[in-house]
Structures are given as structure tokens and as C-alpha cells.
Amino acid sequence: MAIRRILTVDNAADLATLKKISTPVEAVTDELRALMDDMLETMYDAPGIGLAAVQVGEPVRVIVMDLAREGEDKAPRYFVNPEILASSEDLQGYEEGCLSVPEYYDEVERPSKVTLRYMNYQGETVVEEAEGLFAVCIQHEMDHLEGVLFIDHLSRLRRDRAMAKVKKARRAA
Template identity: 75%
Template sequence: MALREILTVPHPVLKQVSTPVEGVDDDLRALMDDMLETMYAAPGIGLAAVQVGVPKRVIVMDLAREGEDPQPRHYVNPEILWRSEETAPYEEGCLSVPEIYDEVERPARVSLRYLNYQGELVEEEADGLFAVCIQHEMDHLEGVLFIDHLSRLKREQAIKKVRKRAA
């Protein structure tokens, strides 16, 4: 396993739409292992492959609370099958927009389908933090960052702050 560089705004790769993966093989599992190691080191709870410069439809996530054993999850070619009409606000942050947090309103529940680490097809429902996180990470696969859900002024301010810190 290896730590990978996490791209930050305004890196152009973050705006790319990720391509579907043919299937789950050892190379893809190695990428997911690297992504998890990178995410844990950051630290974060979710990471899309495009954030480490690989525009493929792959996400890793771990929503274990502090003190709990790690619960790594892998999502290959995830798709949302259903979204609730009910929405919920949640203060989001992003490893590609470091140290910036703001409230985003998203569907409170979703149903999704994806391939897991073994390449098995899985369908499940998500709510709470799981629903927020999977939608946030799936936005990355479409070239959308959480700040794209904010006003233009807030988005520009966030990018300016990230640039300033990186300088």
C-alpha cells in the first residue's frame, strides 16, 4: 500500500467525470487499498479515486466512530437508484477543499447499487451520515465538489482560502 497525493481545488482533474470500471481485479483492489490508507492518513471518512488523480468510478469510505474498529467500505461503479423527497442539511467538509466546512442540503435517504471489494453486486439503502457521505463522494465522480452546492461567493471564497494556505 502507498499514500497518494490528494488533489485540492482548483486542480482541473477534480472537475473530470470519472469513467466506469470494467471489473474488480487485483490492480483495482490495490488502488482501493492505497485510497483507504491515504484517507485514514488525511484523516477523512470518504475518498473518491478522482481525488487521487485517477478518474475512475471508485469510492472508499469508513464511517467508524473514534474508538471503534475500522469499517472500510468499497464502492465500484456506484449508482443511486432512488432518492427520498425529504432532505436534510449537513455540515460537510472535503479532503480536496481542506479546512472548509459548510452546510449542504441533500436527500435524507438514498438507495444505491455498486460492486464491492470482491466484485459482488450489492444493493442497499443509506440514511444519516452514510447517505450524506455516499452522495458527497458520488458527486466527485461527476466532477462536482461540495462547494459547487454553495453560492458563487462562498465557493470563490473557499477556493481563495485553499489557494492561500497552499502558497
């Protein structure tokens, strides 16, 4: 396993990659599992709770996630070719952040529940309902697969403010 560099919005080449629509995966192979293992290690190191493959420069439809709280045992999750089958009409606001938009957080409204289908680490198809933080996180990460960042859900003013804050933080680092 290896820690990979996380692409960030303040780098033009990174941003171009982050805006790519990720391609579906044919099958869960050992090579894909190695990518997922690297992604998980990268996410833990960052630290974060979710990471899409495109964020480490691999525009394929793969997500890793771990919503375990500090002090709890790790609970890694793997989502290959995830798709939302249904979503609730009721929305919930949640303050989101993103490893590709470092040091910036803002509230985004998303459906409070979604039903999704994906392949897991073993390549088995799973259908599952997500709500709460799980629903927020899976929708956030699935946006990455479409080339959408959480700041794209914000007003232009707030998005510009986010970009300025990220660039300022990078210069100060």
C-alpha cells in the same frame, strides 16, 4: 499499500482532474483492489471518512469510505461503479468538508435517504439503502465521480470564499 497525493482545488492541474467525469470500471481486479487499498490508506492518513479515486488522480468510478468513529474498530467500505437508484424527497443539511478542499466546511442539503447499487471489494453487486451520515457521504463522494465538488452546491459568494480560504491556508503552510 501506498499513500497517494490528494488533489486539491488550489492547484489548477489538480482542479482540472477533479472536474473530470470518472469512467466506469469493467471488473474488480487485483489491480483495482490495490488502488482501493492505497485509497483507504491515503484516506486514513489524511484523515478523512471518504475518498473518490479521482481525488488521487485516478478518474474511475471507485469510492472508499469508513464512517467508524474514533475509538471504534475500522469499518472500511468499497464502492465500485456506484449508482443511486432512488432518493428521498426530504432533504437534510449537513456540514461537509472535503480532502480536496482543505480547511473549509459548509452546509450542503442533500436527500436524507438514497438507495444505491454498487460492486464491493469482491466484485459482488450490492443494493443498499443509506441514510444519515452514510447518505451524505456517499452522495458527496459520488458527486466527485461526476466532477462535482461540494462547494459547487454553494452560492457563488460562498464558493469564492472557500477557494480564497484554501489558497490562503496553502500560502500560510
